Amino acid sequence: MTKEQDELAAVFRSESGKAVATLVRMLGDIDLAEEAVQEAFVRALERWPLEGIPPSPAAWIVATAKNRAIDVVRRESTREERYRRRAALEGEDGSQADPASAVAERLDQPVGDDQLRLVFTCCHPALGMEARVGLTLRLIAGLETRDIARAFLVSEATMAQRITRAKRKIATARIPYRVPPSDELPERLSAVLAVLYLVFNEGYSGTTDATRPDLAREATRLTRELHRLLPEEPEAAGLLALMLLTESRRPARFDEAGNVVLLADQDRARWDMGLIREGQGVVRACLRRGRPGPYQVQAAIAAVHSDAARFEDTDWRQILALYDQLFAIMPTAVVELNRAVALAEVHGPAAALAVVDGLPLERYHLWHATRANLLDRLGHADQAHGAYAAAAALTQNPAERAFLLGKARS
Template identity: 50%
Template sequence: MDDPAVDDLLRELAPQVVGLLTRRFGDFDAAEDAVQEAMLDALAQWPGEGLPGNPRGWLVQVAHRRMVEQVRNEQARRRREERVATEAPLGPRAAPPADTAHETDRDDTLVMLFLCCHPALTPASAIALTLRSVGGLTTAEIARAFMVPEATMAQRISRAKQRIKASGIPFRMPDPQERGRRLASVLHVLYLIFNEGYASSTGFDLHRVELSREAIRLARMLHGLLPDDCEAAGLLALMLLTDARRPARTDTDGIPIPLAEQDRSLWDGEAVAEGVALLSATLPRGAVGPYQLQAAIAALHDEAPAAEETDWPQILALYGLLERMSDNPMVSLNRAVAAAMVHGPAVGLDLLKALEADGRLAGHHRLHAARAHFLEMAGDLRGAVDDYRAAAGRTASTPERNHLITRAARLAAAIPPADDEARPATGRPPAPA
């Protein structure tokens, strides 16, 4: 029986328990397997029997028992092999240390985070492993984020675990110098976890609140560990300023509501204030990084009393800086949107042509959705309908698909009967089925 509250609690506790067992046994891969088995037991028992008095302690005890069984089985196998080789039995190895209240209460989530961003791993492998082991995303979700087959991603994650195991580095928080080398990967993976929670790439719900909340929780912990790091503060500010809009992002049927049409009175004012305060304290301190720039853009949206009062010229300027700082096609797509709002849809359409020629977003639903919006702004309703339909056919998110289909249907109903020759010059041929 599914219970969202139990799911959320297990997602929060899992990396903590994996960290504790990894520190105790020194085997990250085996610890994760044991905790996964303990979570299956919890999912089978807790919804019907109720939560135990100490859910974390329950998971630790069950997973610890599984780990001890694994260790004993492995020891027995080795003894059998060595008896065959030497004909001399071996005595039992020391049992793992007993659990203590201090150890059980310790939260190793940040240690887990830095462990998954191990220097022996490539950045892509580190991010994938962290999304799986700390963020709780499935292998299929991570594969979609990296645009690779699920089997390829499963192999990548497995190899990453084995590389960490082979490195022999102890399970502890790295020293400041080593933390600095891993920080970029840590920030990036938190950003990806938050994004998957705020706008799920697949499924029937636009939001996966448990993921965005966990990303914010981890970002708070990271900012507490590194209070003087401007990008750690910038990332937390970005998350708060973006998540503040979540209550207004969908209608009663779960269909997305565009930013310009949202009821801003529903936005979380406390989260906006906290994000703006973080950003205001951070920006004057030193070099500005990409997370601070994105947070500044989010703040401009959040502080506008109404959509028509948004400071689009300033947003366009910030996206220009961000585009020069990071070669990211999604940044270029967002700059095209800002340019269309400042200079008109024709400019936005020209920028999309260049972006499409680049190839990295070829066929991506967001490129089609942006072009549909620009064509709608330009009055080319037929062209907009075609691109809205094309975008709907390319997204794996059910709420986004429903929104795009609804948008296309509404525009199609507004098109007056006319010959195809009357179609505006900016129009496009119908998208292929």
Template identity: 45%
Template sequence: MLRLHAPQVLGALVRRYGHFAEAEDSVQEALLAAARQWPAAGVPDNPRGWLIKVASRRLADQLRADEARRRREEAAARLTPRDGLAAPPPGESRAPSADDTLTLLFLCCHPALTPPAQIALTLRAVGGLTTAEAARALLLPEATAAQRISRAKAKIRDVPFRPPGPEDRDQRLAAVLQVLYLIFNEGYTATSGAALQRTDLAHEAIRLTRAVRALLPREGAVTGLLALMLLTQARSAARTGPHGELIPLDEQDRGRWDRAAIAEGTALVEEALSEGPAGPYQLQAAIAALHDEAARAEDTDWPQILALYDVLVSRAPDPMAELGRAVALAMAEGPEAGLAEVSRLERRSADGPADRQPGRHRLEAVRAHLLERSGDAVGARAAYQRAAQQTLSIPEARYLRMRAARLGP
């Protein structure tokens, strides 16, 4: 519950006061107060309103302690409607345009920040990821991610919120969508910890994407991203066994897939592809739809998936998309073709920048899978073991070690 309310409370304070860093500190204090008081006193009827009230008081006290900050607070108050902090009654929903989390989302993607800073800050403030999790989501060293977040907070410290205008809408929307996608990915496959999935993050990413689409219903990229999330999340119930163990796509019980989500996602894919040139989210959603429409793993239309990956990597080169293409190539033309592509990607990434390198354990896991399919049990076992050593996800490591053990000593 606290994870859900935190970005909404922070968005409300930033709308009212500005002072991003100070508002974030006040929200953390309010969350600590809630963690101490609610177990004994009970959760209030309007928990978000309670948190906003407590955080607002603490932030106001802090601002009043400094004359310069007091003047900035008054200026922000004159620019913000009086009801900016009004929380809705329990059970009453708010329009997407009034969603404080959405407000915070677009603020974090302010044009004063570079795109990498926008993404890092939003992952931390809106997605609730730790700095280490944000770093792994961005394929960056933790120190680099921490530096980006710190600089971004300092840069927007005194920036008043304003809705995106025509001159910067596309840039800010692109950053918003990338952030939502990264948050969803962290929820669907956690980069560390004992659980394979963090459903709260995945559901929050879907909720926010629905809110963005309500504001921009004819934007193909937004529709495509929502379709991609729904089609991917539809498989979540079948991805783990009774003890939390990972179950790969080709071994999942497809009867456990969420058919309602698949139907909605498939309809959204068709709509997204009709709204203009297909971008990366529309293409990835189309790939996900082909997986979900196959009644059995062996019915998957791999040649069509490979064709979509060819278009995807030509229009929007990305390390993970290129690795996905290597898998599709192997499934369509044989494991040797896939292994040659993996080796090519590895050679290229070794000489390239950090943001052009896919997660090392994922590359090793794909190599292991393709080596196993080619009959090289010794090489596959070694690659599975390397992948298990490199991942920070306990379920992934357990699964990779199990695959290695099945291949013998």
């Protein structure tokens, strides 16, 4: 790739979600916003190699997308109807002003958090849960449909249909583009938290990129804002703590060559103690509330890990007890897989392998990787190598794939 193409790819990853959210706020039209942003990137691909990279690439993309959207609105034959629809979506009074002029006048006005508003719009209860999460990952995180489908273990065609239906539902039902009033927040909360956590995970250990710090930071920022909106909601606090404690390990996750470093081998002196102290403080506040939920329990598990100066000092019995609590709240196969890791440390790899082998997660690369580790610890080297190879075949993350292939060949 050329320098301009590399820069454009980086700008798309970091700015496309923000640009779409800004245009949805102005236009109340998700499809038009997406099309305008995509066209802006196409124009950048054509012009940047000839004219050079602009001083502020992100601002260039946003301005170009805005101009494109304004042109489309001006050409709209039923412009009064479009303006009334936009006004209804934004909760305005629906005056007779020219819609393109109205858009232009709003370009530099200070606004609230466009992305958080878009998250709440996409997580409206009129949409199915998986559609809410998939649509928001597409719009906010800028993930490709194939990557979202992989995260949900469904086909790309199935996920594309869900996203298309969700956008159509928002348009036809005139779902407002706003953070809902306080009495409506609780019914949206579970989907919003799920979306933010998935965005964070994509940033921490991406589907196709080794890591996306920009996405993780953005998910954490949006979660802080959500916690500010709902200070008495313990699960919002729990998710924030979980993100902070997980993010604290980022500096130690890779060596200088970009190779994966497992938790057991990480240099804990490189962990971010500021994030650890903040995250542990939030966990303690959650415990005082006495209203445990899945994000709070996961944050408590991360807090126990962060307490150990060395891997050997980890209180695995406490972690296993917390996983028992988490499984009682959220009895999923993935939770049971993670619990098996703690079970192996407390009761040995054979007990853990018996649990792992009974889980229906053959399409999940971490199931194969966990199984491989347990087989290796039990002395079944040939079977372990095969399981590592199977795990490598199921991940698109280049750093993970290189690590797993290395283990398969060792």
